[in-house]
Structure formats: structure tokens, C-alpha cells
Amino acid sequence: MLSLLALATPVLACDVCAIYTATEMRESRTGFRVGVAEQFSRFATLKDDGKEIPNPGERMNSAITQLFLGYDFSSRFGLQLNLPIIARDFRRIENGRLANGNETGLGDMSLIGIARPFSWVTEKSVLRFTLIGGLKFPTGDSDRLNEELEEGHDAVADAHAGHDHEPAPANAEHDAGELGPSGIHGHDLALGSGSFDGIIGGSVFASWSRLYFESSIQYAIRTEGSIDYRYANDLTWSGGPGVFALLAHDHTLAFAAVVTGEHKGNDTLKGVSAADTGITAVYMGPGITFTWGTSLAADVEADFPILQDNTSVQLVPDYRLRGGVSWRF
Numbered sequence: 001m002l003s004l005l006a007l008a009t010p011v012l013a014c015d016v017c018a019i020y021t022a023t024e025m026r027e028s029r030t031g032f033r034v035g036v037a038e039q040f041s042r043f044a045t046l047k048d049d050g051k052e053i054p055n056p057g058e059r060m061n062s063a064i065t066q067l068f069l070g071y072d073f074s075s076r077f078g079l080q081l082n083l084p085i086i087a088r089d090f091r092r093i094e095n096g097r098l099a100n101g102n103e104t105g106l107g108d109m110s111l112i113g114i115a116r117p118f119s120w121v122t123e124k125s126v127l128r129f130t131l132i133g134g135l136k137f138p139t140g141d142s143d144r145l146n147e148e149l150e151e152g153h154d155a156v157a158d159a160h161a162g163h164d165h166e167p168a169p170a171n172a173e174h175d176a177g178e179l180g181p182s183g184i185h186g187h188d189l190a191l192g193s194g195s196f197d198g199i200i201g202g203s204v205f206a207s208w209s210r211l212y213f214e215s216s217i218q219y220a221i222r223t224e225g226s227i228d229y230r231y232a233n234d235l236t237w238s239g240g241p242g243v244f245a246l247l248a249h250d251h252t253l254a255f256a257a258v259v260t261g262e263h264k265g266n267d268t269l270k271g272v273s274a275a276d277t278g279i280t281a282v283y284m285g286p287g288i289t290f291t292w293g294t295s296l297a298a299d300v301e302a303d304f305p306i307l308q309d310n311t312s313v314q315l316v317p318d319y320r321l322r323g324g325v326s327w328r329f
Contacts, residue, residue: 029294030072033080035326037066043315046183050309057098058183058315060090064107066324070114078114083107086140086191092184101189107140108192110199124208131202132218140192142226147186148269149227183315185276187231187267195225210247214256215239232265232277242287256287258301266311276312281305283320298325 041062046055065085072078084107091100112134120127201218220234242256260283267277283303291297300323308316 029328030074031329033070033072033326033328035068035324037068037324038322039064040321041317042319044318045316046313047308047310047316048313049311056093058092060088060184060188060315063087076116080112080114082110082112084109088189090184090189093182103144103189103191105141105191108136109139110134110136112199126205126207128205129202132200134199136197136199136220138192138194138196138225140190142190142192142194144186144190145194145226145229148229148274181313183313187229187274187277193222193225193229193231195223195230197222210244212242212244212254213239214242228270230268232267234262234264236260236262250293252291254289256289257284258287259284260303276314278311279314279316280307280309281316282307295328299323
């Protein structure tokens, strides 16, 4: 029995040390960090006020690549610059027919301040709080918002080069001349908002032995941008339990069940509500995180919808894939 106790103590200490290295040290080590994060979203489900309706063939693939550079001045304070590159290809209704198009370019850059006001470590557990606050700059092209000035998308869409019109597919439930309003709008395709927006949020990480819980929340405070268009304030959150399947002094591997959500009201154009812009959604899926020492961290997650309550006619995500890699110097 004494020999077993003697063996159990260093094993436990090693587990906590590895978790601490994978979380606290990775987050709070001073110096530079660089990385890239990716989110791919597949839109192919058409909904009207939260109810699925027949889709005549519209779809959109959206890929947002976030390049970021950060610097931690101390274990408690740091800054991070995020630079998104957005690529969207789509097929939507224009002039009563289906048309293919794409938008690619730089999105709205943001500068985020990071504060870590509290950290607590015992022989069995780790607890950490992080707060963020920053500003988003109007660096992305907002020309697509001009479509919101039109009753439909036709006049503006035809002026864009590279659009290849095609008839609706044979399995569409409506003839081309009978196609209803598009579920893909100018505000969905715009690479930027033309506005300076505020960002606030926070996260918490708590572990006990090999089990952990992690959650985060972020709130975007929007202002009026191009053509007096104002995106609605947007609340996003994520969280869920996980387990460290592999814990070693220099690397860890963890699996988690992740729930993410979003709530966004209706945008406004010149003070008038845009009915086809609000959504409340919840997604669920698996997540995997890998760390190597105090320098390398990588993660990948998949999101599948369990609730999508949107306003008016919108194309909503069928699934999302997210992942990222960061390196600390």
C-alpha cells in the first residue's frame, strides 16, 4: 500500500504539471506568438423564419482564414492583431435564374487586448480566467452592401464581372421564372462593414485531474458603416467538457464535446430594420486539441446545427469546420 501511494503522488503531480503547461504557460508566456485559424462553413439549407423551405439550388461555401500576431508583455497582459482573409463562392437567384459568383479578399482587421486577472493551481486542478477587449477596423471591401439599396440583387449582381448565369437544376421545385427571393444577400457577401466596431469578451478554463471544462463568450458592438448600414450587435459563445487522453511532460492530447451559439438581431439600413438578417443558432460537435511544450498548440472542431431560428429568408449553415495552429517564440 505504501509503495502504491508513493507511485500515485508523482503521477498526479505530473498530470497537473502537464495541464498547467498546456494551458497556463501556453497562454501567459511572455514574447511573440504567431498563428493561423480557419473556419469553413457550408451553406445549403434555405429557411424562412426558422422553417426549412425548398431550395431551388442556392449554396455558398465560406472560408475565413485568420492570420494573427500577438505579444505578451507579461504573464497578465498582451496584445493580438487579427487579419482575416475571406473567400466565398456561391450560387444564388439573380434575375429569376441561378448565377454563380465569388468574393475573395481582406476582411476587417482587429486589435485585441488580453488580460489574465486570475489563475489558480492546486495538486489536482487548474483554474484560469481571461478577458479581452478591442477594436475592429474597416479594412475589408464593403461594396457588396450596395445591394441592400436595391429591392433585389439583380441590378448590382449583373454589373459584377465573372458571374455565369445558368438555369435552375432539373430537380428544382420551381421553374426559373417562378423562383422566389434569394437566401444570399449583400450583407452575407460583403468582406467588410465599413465601420469601427467594439469587441469585448472573456473565457474560463477549469480542470480537475484529467477532466476539464472550457467556455468563452464574445460580444461585438456595431456602429454604422458604409451606406449607413449597421450590422446588429452579435453575441457568440462556446463551451463544453473535455478529457486529456494523453498527458506527458512535453505534450498533451485532449478530446472535447463543444457547444457553440450565436444571437444576432436585425441589421438596419438608414435606420430601417432589415428583416432578413437576424438569427439565433446553436451548434454541437467534437473537438481535438494538441499541445507541444509551451510553444505549439493546435486544435480542430466540427459544428453541426441543433437549432437555427432565423428571420425572413436566409441560407443557413449545414455544418462548420474550425481549426488553428499557434506558435510561441
